[in-house]
Amino acid sequence: QAQLVESGGGLVQPGGSLRLSCEVSGFALDYRFIGWFRQAPGKEREGVSCVSRTDVITDYADSVKDRFTISKDNAKNTVYLQMNKLKPEDTARYYCAASPRLISLCVLRPDDYDYWGQGTQVTVSS
Numbered sequence: 374q375a376q377l378v379e380s381g382g383g384l385v386q387p388g389g390s391l392r393l394s395c396e397v398s399g400f401a402l403d404y405r406f407i408g409w410f411r412q413a414p415g416k417e418r419e420g421v422s423c424v425s426r427t428d429v430i431t432d433y434a435d436s437v438k439d440r441f442t443i444s445k446d447n448a449k450n451t452v453y454l455q456m457n458k459l460k461p462e463d464t465a466r467y468y469c470a471a472s473p474r475l476i477s478l479c480v481l482r483p484d485d486y487d488y489w490g491q492g493t494q495v496t497v498s499s
């Protein structure tokens with residue numbers, strides 16, 4: 374049974390940083406591409422970043438480019454999202470998810486993912 378567990382969220386001031394972690398079990402990271410998504414109250418879930426199975430290809434939403442960095446450690450079965458220069462509009466619940474699609478890249482469409490974590494809350498406020 375695949376499982377994803379997020380951690381690392383919290384309250385941070387604008388301009389600050391957080392690193393989210395997504396620990397996976399039940400599958401190897403080189404079998405699935407992984408995405409980070411977020412959802413704020415009253416808004417749709419949006420893709421933030423993803424990393425391919427081979428760790429070669431990454432993608433980012435325009436709103437987080439040059440501020441967020443996705444990475445993974447296959448030995449630890451963990452995917453990270455380093456978030457810098459945080460803004461109040463980054464406030465949301467952040468989820469990691471795994472896709473069963475055996476493709477060489479990754480995509481940021483929620484419908485392409487079948488396993489989801491419970492999420493971790495990120496609040497950016499002074």
